[in-house]
Amino acid sequence: MKSAVLTTLAVAALGVMAAPVIDDVTVLNFALTLEHLENAFYSGALAKYDEKAFTDAGLPSFSRARFVEVGQHEQAHVDFLTKALGDKATKPCTYSFPYTDPKSFAALSQTLEGVGVTAYTGAAQYITSKKYLTVAASVLATEARHASWVAGAVNKVNPWSGALDVPLSPNDVFSLAAPFIKSCPSSNPPLPFKAFPTLEFPTGSKPGQKVILKFDKGSSTGDLFVAFFTGLSQEFAPITKDNSVTIPQDLVGTVYAVVSSNATVATDDNTVAGPAILTFNFDTKGMVIQ
Structure with missing residues (x-):
């Protein structure tokens, strides 16, 4: 990873x-x-x-x-x-x-x-x-x-x-x-985009593991979730009070993860931190290589 x-x-x-x-x-x-x-x-x-x-x-x-x-x-x-x-x-x-x-x-x-x-x-x-x-x-x-x-x-x-x-x-x-x-040169046209706070997973994180995340919650006070972007899908996992999350077992390949205040769909409006890039190498049978 x-x-x-x-x-x-x-x-x-x-x-x-x-x-x-x-x-x-x-x-x-x-x-x-x-x-x-x-x-x-x-x-x-x-x-x-x-x-x-x-x-x-x-x-x-x-x-x-x-x-x-x-x-x-x-x-x-x-x-x-x-x-x-x-x-x-x-x-x-x-x-x-x-x-x-x-x-x-x-x-x-x-x-x-x-x-x-x-x-x-x-x-x-x-x-x-x-x-x-x-x-x-x-x-x-x-x-x-x-x-x-x-x-x-x-x-x-x-x-x-x-x-x-x-x-x-x-x-x-x-x-x-x-x-x-x-x-950058001051003459460059401004880009109309915002940057989210960073999100960090522990080195060596694997699907199925419970890991401790590092990120800034900012002003968020409610429940938070990690949205894992894989293909055109999003998979969600709740973040506990100690900032831990269990990575879904079925994830393979390159996955992008953000912290979201929504449990069903992650958008720019409810993103709290991220993305982090996770890479889960897998074999020809689709099994993650440990």
Whole structure:
């Protein structure tokens, strides 16, 4: 299991606005924000680690060359979206990524590519232009190929979670991406999204386990629940007074979890904290590998 992206958000650096106005330009600029981040992630790590560093870390000999291709794809996405937006295009920010070697870089690559897939999937509903929707679908397909390749060929875990993927809201994606962004040009157009407080599961959490969560309840006074996003479904588990929750036994693959004040449907309006990213590797029979 990997629990990732759990740091304080640099909200002010991204210029968050209170009232959300999500049109095609906003969606494309949000996509460009993520592509800038991924582009910086790959270019920075590949400049730091040569092929020997990758093989010394136990990664496949072909992995660095393929990561170079992935990085080129992200640069192409940046170039395309920048051209489409013209003078409305957001500029790259200053970033910080918590990898320390090629192996941790590969693990974080899997996380970022997976977040990219959920971002494009969740944002599709806001795109009104069929032309832009086609472009977004094309980028989404490529990001999904990246995520599957990194998971299966490099990190040796399941390359998918099931028949359907998770569509995260822009606010959820914003919450996951913002910790890597330290500062942005003041001229960048503001993004109309809010960041939720972080949610942390213990390292090594598995389905069926009772675990203690770390999160800020804020002003919430009623009962709280964890909503586990898997495919297009949400599964709920109550949080006890000591902040513990029992992870549903049937979860496999990559799962996104938020704390919600609602026991039946989690939305941005009732999200208290999260998302956290949980990865439950499973075998070809659908059984979680312990």
